[in-house]
Amino acid sequence: xxxxxxxxxxxxxxxxxxxxxxxxxxxxxxxxxxxxxxxxxxxxxxxxxxxxxxxxxxxxxxxxxxxxxxxxxxxxxxxxxxxxxxxxxxxxxxxxxxxxxxxxxxxxxxxxxxxxxxxxxxxxxxxxxxxxxxxxxxxxxxxxxxxxxxxxxxxxxxxxxxxxxxxxxxxxxxxxxxxxxxxxxxxxxxxxxxxxxxxxxxxxxxxxxxxxxxxxxxxxxxxxxxxxxxxxxxxxxxxxxxxxxxxxxxxxxxxxxxxxxxxxxxxxxxxxxxxxxxxxxxxxxxxxxxxxxxxxxxxxxxxxxxxxxxxxxxxxxxxxxxxxxxxxxxxxxxxxxxxxxxxxxxxxxxxxxxxxxxxxxxxxxxxxxxxxxxxxxxxxxxxxxxxxxxxxxxxxxxxxxxxxxxxxxxxxxxxxxxxxxxxxxxxxxxxxxxxxxxxxxxxxxxxxxxxxxxxxxxxxxxxxxxxxxxxxxx
Numbered sequence: 001x002x003x004x005x006x007x008x009x010x011x012x013x014x015x016x017x018x019x020x021x022x023x024x025x026x027x028x029x030x031x032x033x034x035x036x037x038x039x040x041x042x043x044x045x046x047x048x049x050x051x052x053x054x055x056x057x058x059x060x061x062x063x064x065x066x067x068x069x070x071x072x073x074x075x076x077x078x079x080x081x082x083x084x085x086x087x088x089x090x091x092x093x094x095x096x097x098x099x100x101x102x103x104x105x106x107x108x109x110x111x112x113x114x115x116x117x118x119x120x121x122x123x124x125x126x127x128x129x130x131x132x133x134x135x136x137x138x139x140x141x142x143x144x145x146x147x148x149x150x151x152x153x154x155x156x157x158x159x160x161x162x163x164x165x166x167x168x169x170x171x172x173x174x175x176x177x178x179x180x181x182x183x184x185x186x187x188x189x190x191x192x193x194x195x196x197x198x199x200x201x202x203x204x205x206x207x208x209x210x211x212x213x214x215x216x217x218x219x220x221x222x223x224x225x226x227x228x229x230x231x232x233x234x235x236x237x238x239x240x241x242x243x244x245x246x247x248x249x250x251x252x253x254x255x256x257x258x259x260x261x262x263x264x265x266x267x268x269x270x271x272x273x274x275x276x277x278x279x280x281x282x283x284x285x286x287x288x289x290x291x292x293x294x295x296x297x298x299x300x301x302x303x304x305x306x307x308x309x310x311x312x313x314x315x316x317x318x319x320x321x322x323x324x325x326x327x328x329x330x331x332x333x334x335x336x337x338x339x340x341x342x343x344x345x346x347x348x349x350x351x352x353x354x355x356x357x358x359x360x361x362x363x364x365x366x367x368x369x370x371x372x373x374x375x376x377x378x379x380x381x382x383x384x385x386x387x388x389x390x391x392x393x394x395x396x397x398x399x400x401x402x403x404x405x406x407x408x409x410x411x412x413x414x415x416x417x418x419x420x421x422x423x424x425x426x427x428x429x430x431x432x433x434x435x436x437x438x439x440x441x442x443x444x445x446x447x448x449x450x451x452x453x454x455x456x457x458x459x460x461x462x463x464x465x466x467x468x469x470x471x472x473x474x
Contacts, residue, residue, distance in 0.1 A: 063105075088168075091172070093174065100140070114153065116403070117266055118142055128157065149264070150240045153172075165459055192239050196220065199219045234294045235329035263333060265423070266426060278307075350386070353390045370468060394434050406452045452472065
């Protein structure tokens with residue numbers, strides 16, 4: 001297993017990861033953030049085509065490799081990619097039709113690919129120590145038996161996942177189904193993915209990474225671009241919002257005070273749409289929203305902003321929508337979107353404490369660092385459990401989140417106050433601010449048994465041991 005020294009060594013990947021003096025770093029950031037905003041179009045990640053298909057499945061191949069990307073004008077940034085794309089290509093799957101994905105690793109470091117939010121066997125889950133070694137390949141099988149959802153895949157090689165995701169190893173995986181198709185939501189060119197993440201650069205355009213260096217990551221990218229624009233028609237659009245940052249929470253608004261109609265959460269459709277002016281997403285959380293640009297005039301501009309830290313939020317203005325002429329629109333947002341499962345009564349209550357180790361050297365779950373040889377507890381297949389998740393880092397004011405592999409859970413309350421319907425279900429990642437407690441119902445309804453991780457999805461924290469694992473037993 002890789003150790004902390006290996007993590008630091010990873011900075012040499014693709015010639016990047018050099019540490020700079022603070023003054024030099026500040027100069028580099030000032031230069032990066034002074035670029036003319038909204039002068040480059042929003043990149044849309046390419047859709048990956050199957051290498052072959054059969055009557056029952058689709059077959060894909062991807063290669064992990066270092067390359068360069070043009071993120072800042074005039075500069076070439078070394079990155080890590082799936083198939084040379086930053087971010088990685090989008091895989092579009094259908095419910096009930098399996099996908100077989102062969103991944104080949106041409107990096108000098110190991111990788112493990114986790115399909116975040118997927119209901120898969122342990123062998124295809126991207127376990128942190130189930131590694132694809134340099135020069136090797138691994139085939140993942142995704143059965144796609146779950147409802148339509150916006151999932152994403154990313155590196156999960158323990159101790160180095162934070163840096164490898166930061167350098168580009170992430171992409172979208174979209175599951176569609178007939179139920180969602182029948183709702184007539186905006187689709188095709190009116191269905192736009194927005195992967196939002198932050199970064200820090202030196203004056204040569206290289207990505208700078210230090211573990212827990214989130215404060216210096218003041219450049220915010222949307223689909224790999226800084227402050228791009230998107231030309232939109234006067235009609236409804238479906239936006240798939242993904243917080244792909246290592247450690248940055250975001251709270252999104254529209255600059256003209258417009259409303260989002262939220263239709264889906266991490267694992268798929270809500271029961272009913274929820275309308276509001278803000279969308280808060282912490283790392284790995286997703287939301288699907290509909291925005292109606294027909295209420296704007298041709299020539300208007302609307303900016304997607306992050307106001308999580310108030311008016312002085314670094315990289316506040318993320319994306320500009322430039323409103324063009326009208327377009328035909330027969331899409332709709334029905335009042336009834338989905339029927340959610342009944343969880344049943346929990347058979348056990350578990351307490352999960354997320355906090356910094358008292359020695360201040362690593363993050364811990366229930367006081368313990370991650371050990372891939374340790375099973376922290378066993379869960380009965382088909383059962384429902386109540387998890388009481390405490391962020392004990394009030395002293396340090398560190399935020400945390402909880403991601404459980406395999407399942408979509410129901411969030412009950414935060415500090416005793418019931419969460420809103422937009423956050424309740426289906427969730428695979430939940431935010432826990434410093435000093436707070438969140439209660440979730442976890443239903444182990446998957447047909448699969450075996451060992452799965454659960455961890456903080458602030459990847460800088462999981463890389464520093466804030467991870468544990470459970471075993472689902474028959």
